[in-house]
């Protein structure tokens with residue numbers, strides 16, 4: 721459908737557009753839970769199933785995102801044992817403040833869980849000492865980017881609040897990648913660092929020579945020389961799928977190739 725442009729979205733804090741209220745995303749059994757606090761380890765506390773108001777389109781695309789995470793757990797879990805998706809933590813959806821939350825077109829995720837065996841806490845794992853957990857966080861960022869064009873996270877954090885949640889919105893749709901967007905550049909930088917071993921890579925969302933060499937390294941490892949993620953949405957999605965598979969499976973770049 722297309723939401724208003726960002727100048728208009730940020731010009732007011734008044735809620736607008738239709739919304740629905742749901743306590744699930746993707747399938748009715750995949751409930752949402754509101755994060756009320758953090759425990760002493762810094763993990764989110766999500767005591768009960770919660771309903772959220774959001775635009776029907778955000779609910780639809782959020783559901784596709786969770787379905788994709790379920791498939792990722794079934795096919796590419798780090799242990800090799802398939803895991804099934806169970807529930808989603810959120811900090812908010814439709815909120816009467818400036819930006820896409822006021823249309824209900826934005827979701828703030830706090831946790832994705834495939835049972836107690838596999839989860840990612842978005843306040844803890846983005847900067848974990850564990851490469852496996854950082855890769856899992858990167859995997860969910862990549863899946864988010866297939867369905868939402870703007871993804872703010874621990875390494876793409878213009879206002880300093882995204883160290884504890886991932887914001888996605890449909891102000892930008894799941895279009896081809898574009899190196900003028902921090903959302904897209906940070907994913908490539910992060911993948912180069914944590915999948916391809918470019919430990920010196922700076923994740924700053926700015927395209928430059930170092931990022932280009934990281935991109936070219938990934939492109940070679942992924943066998944993706946002929947797939948330009950900026951050419952078309954499907955090509956961008958193919959790259960996000962590759963990054964997500966490696967991230968979830970805790971694999972080094974090249975474990976999966978584009979075909």
Ligand SMILES: [Zn+2]
Nearest residue numbers: 826827828887
């Ligand atoms: Zn948000």
